[in-house]
Amino acid sequence: xxxxxxVFDSGIGGTSILKELVKLLPNENIIxxxxxxxxPYGQKNPEQIVALCKKNVSFLLKKGCKLIVVACNTATTNxxxxxxxxxxxxxxxxxPAIKPAALGTKTKAIGxxxxxxxxxxxxxAKASDSYGQNTEIIEVIGKGLVEYIEAGDFDNPNLxxxxxxxxxxxxxxHVDYLVLGCSHYPFLVPLLTKILPQNVKIIDSGAAxxxxxxxxxxxxxxxxxxxxxxxxxxYTNSKANTLAEIVKNHFKNYKIEAIKTYTS
Numbered sequence: 001x002x003x004x005x006x007v008f009d010s011g012i013g014g015t016s017i018l019k020e021l022v023k024l025l026p027n028e029n030i031i032x033x034x035x036x037x038x039x040p041y042g043q044k045n046p047e048q049i050v051a052l053c054k055k056n057v058s059f060l061l062k063k064g065c066k067l068i069v070v071a072c073n074t075a076t077t078n079x080x081x082x083x084x085x086x087x088x089x090x091x092x093x094x095x096p097a098i099k100p101a102a103l104g105t106k107t108k109a110i111g112x113x114x115x116x117x118x119x120x121x122x123x124x125a126k127a128s129d130s131y132g133q134n135t136e137i138i139e140v141i142g143k144g145l146v147e148y149i150e151a152g153d154f155d156n157p158n159l160x161x162x163x164x165x166x167x168x169x170x171x172x173x174h175v176d177y178l179v180l181g182c183s184h185y186p187f188l189v190p191l192l193t194k195i196l197p198q199n200v201k202i203i204d205s206g207a208a209x210x211x212x213x214x215x216x217x218x219x220x221x222x223x224x225x226x227x228x229x230x231x232x233x234x235y236t237n238s239k240a241n242t243l244a245e246i247v248k249n250h251f252k253n254y255k256i257e258a259i260k261t262y263t264s
Contacts, residue, residue, distance in 0.1 A: 003222075008032070008057070013182060034243055069093075077121035094205045112178075189202055
């Protein structure tokens with residue numbers, strides 16, 4: 001099926017997931033929706049998050065999407081059950097990679113940097129209980145980080161100061177894994193590598209999401225069998241400048257369109 005895969009996030013963060021999707025599924029056409037006007041989702045209540053997600057899904061369905069990737073941890077943990085019960089299209093979500101960190105840790109301590117919306121969700125609590133029984137989990141809310149990333153303000157010294165503040169409790173507790181629980185946070189890896197001890201492994205969920213997407217496409221018999229390289233269409237309801245700067249270094253065969261408000 002040549003119909004596109006839909007991907008949405010509360011801004012540019014989900015492009016970290018998109019990179020993995022394109023790498024694994026180069027022939028798929030993809031529509032990416034950046035809801036930057038409403039970022040960050042992590043500070044909103046569950047009802048607001050579900051409403052925004054439904055609006056995003058409706059937009060993507062009107063574009064003919066055959067599968068939707070919820071490329072946002074906060075959206076997945078708060079809304080994916082509701083989305084799956086409300087729409088017939090298959091969904092693939094993203095969750096913090098607690099399992100591989102808990103299985104791999106030698107110090108029996110792992111750190112999770114995520115939004116308030118993710119850390120306070122029932123789905124996160126379930127995953128934490130399932131895989132963290134014999135492991136100390138240091139949870140830190142990365143308040144303010146998404147705003148720097150959405151602005152493309154990676155060189156701001158205040159960002160590094162803020163990040164050091166959030167990482168210090170993890171270093172103090174001798175974590176050897178840092179789980180990035182927000183799709184925006186992979187953009188902070190260069191800074192995190194500078195701050196963290198060399199033995200700490202940084203992991204996110206991007207590759208796992210791409211693999212699961214491939215599984216669902218095959219299971220539903222909706223994969224694109226064309227040998228042609230897929231096209232990517234980006235939509236943003238904010239200024240396209242930051243998104244354009246991000247995507248130009250990572251993607252080919254794409255277009256970007258700034259849109260105004262859209263309704264469900």
